[in-house]
Amino acid sequence: MPRKPKNSPKREKIQSLFRDYQETRDAKTKSVLVDAHMDLVRSLARRFANRGEPQDDLIQVASIGLLKAIDRFDPDRNVQFSTYAVPTIVGELKRYFRDRTSTIRLPRGLRERSYTLNAAIQKFSQECGRSPNISEIAGITGISEEDVIEGLESVETAAVASLDMAKDSGDLSLLDVLGDEDKELSMLDERLSLAGAMSNLEAREQNLLYLRFIEGLSQTEIADRLGISQMHVSRLLRRALQILRHELVTPISREPFQT
Amino acid sequence: MTEQLADSVCIRIQPDEDMIQVFRLVTTALSNRVGLNLDQADDLNTALEELFRFVIAAVDEDSRFRIRYSVLSDRLEVTAEGVPLDLSDDSSKVNRYSRFVIDSITDDLCESPNPEGGYNILMVKYLST
Structure with a gap:
């Protein structure tokens, strides 16, 4: 497929809109720029599909990245907007996943149980040179086997x-x-x-x-x-x-x- | 020596990442019944989680994922039943990666056709002697 010339009318128009927006910060101009780049937003959001988050949410997050990129883009730098926007949008999506996955907080009791279990496992491993089983951890800590299992797996899930x-x-x-x-x-x-x-x-x-x-x-x-x-x-x-x-x-x- | 099957547990869950916690709890509890240590139980959990993520990518939300646990005197067997993908297919990087991870941390890994469709993937962890 033939490549589009670098200075296609469409690109010229977009560059002109960016110059207008840089000077005026006009909301309508910004809205036109957003609409012109929604395909890019959807495309980048799709790259983060299958991670358990609704696609609509990902598009919204990616759109925030697009808005930031539009605000910060300098049309005089002779760089295509997409080149500048992709890292900003991808960064926004990654930040979203990072924040989503690091906010699970365990109840205090479970956290304290986790410390107890952790210390017991470490002490046992150092003394015996092998990993303990759950009965052994239960025996050392006085915590029931069921609570040991719950403690280990809850912490495992919450800890990112x-x-x-x-x-x-x-x-x-x-x-x-x-x-x-x-x-x-x-x-x-x-x-x-x-x-x-x-x-x-x-x-x-x-x-x-x-x-x-x-x-x-x-x-x-x-x-x-x-x-x-x-x-x-x-x-x-x-x-x-x-x-x-x-x-x-x-x-x-x-x-x-x-x- | 005749093998004594103490328990057989089958769970049928959605291919959803939130369900990982469900089978991790089951795997850890049944590993304890066999007498596996934490390292071994965690290896089995990691292998199963890798397989689960491998399957999630290929099925829709309405399907169900079956995991069967067989508790034996010297080992825990975990079988993922009706897996829609062929793990032994070497043409895909993701397949090779998943197979490498699972194979490295389980004592036995075996794939066979499921009569109802797809494949059964058996993962075994033996009690250390």
Whole structure:
């Protein structure tokens, strides 16, 4: 298909509208610009489909990104608006998911139970060199097996661990603990044949997957090596796998995950 | 030695991310009955969650996802029944990724055709001796 000339009448008109809007900040002009770019908004919102959020909500969020981009765009920079707007809109969508998934708060009792369980698991693993089972945790803590199961799984669901989250003890970030890029990480790429997706993960995220899937360390062994709890390793692995899957399904270069 | 099947539990749930918590609770509780430790229970949960997400992407909201648990004296077997996608199909990156994750963290992984359509995917975790 022949490419449109760079200075097509439509593009000229849009550029002219942007210049008008930059000078006047007229709401009607802005509305015309919004309408002209709704296909872009819908297209970017579709890239975030299948993540459990209604498509209409995603379009609304993407529209907010579009409004911000229109307000900030400088038509004199000789850059196409879409080039400028896409990162802004995608950033808005990612922020939306980040905010949505980090606001689950557990009742205080359950949080306290989680601390007790976490401490018991860590102590048991250090003393016995293996992961405990639920009966053993129940025996150590005096909490019923049912409550142990509820505590472990509730915390698992609510906790959206970040690789930048502070580790369980001390003030070091997990990023510090995991260290720099490992030369052998390329093995993970080869095993998975997923070069594109893996390259979108941060080196530290790849490192965690490497320890589990290439070195074959158990969660307890990884926890021991990194000086964090097994529960924390579990959350981090779960999160890293989710990120990798998202990268595979919607290959978008992403911003670093933050809490 | 004759295998003693103590319990068989089947759950039928919507392919919705909110349902992940439901089968995680069941998996953890039944792992406890077998005597699996936390590492093993979590591996099984991770494998099942990966499979669940693999399926969610391919089915509509009205369909249902069946997971059957078989509690045996030395292992927990989890079978996803009627999975609409062929996990062993190597042509897709997502398939290869899901299979790698599941295969790496389960002791046995087996796929077979389901007589009613789709595939049955069996994942096993053995009690450590």
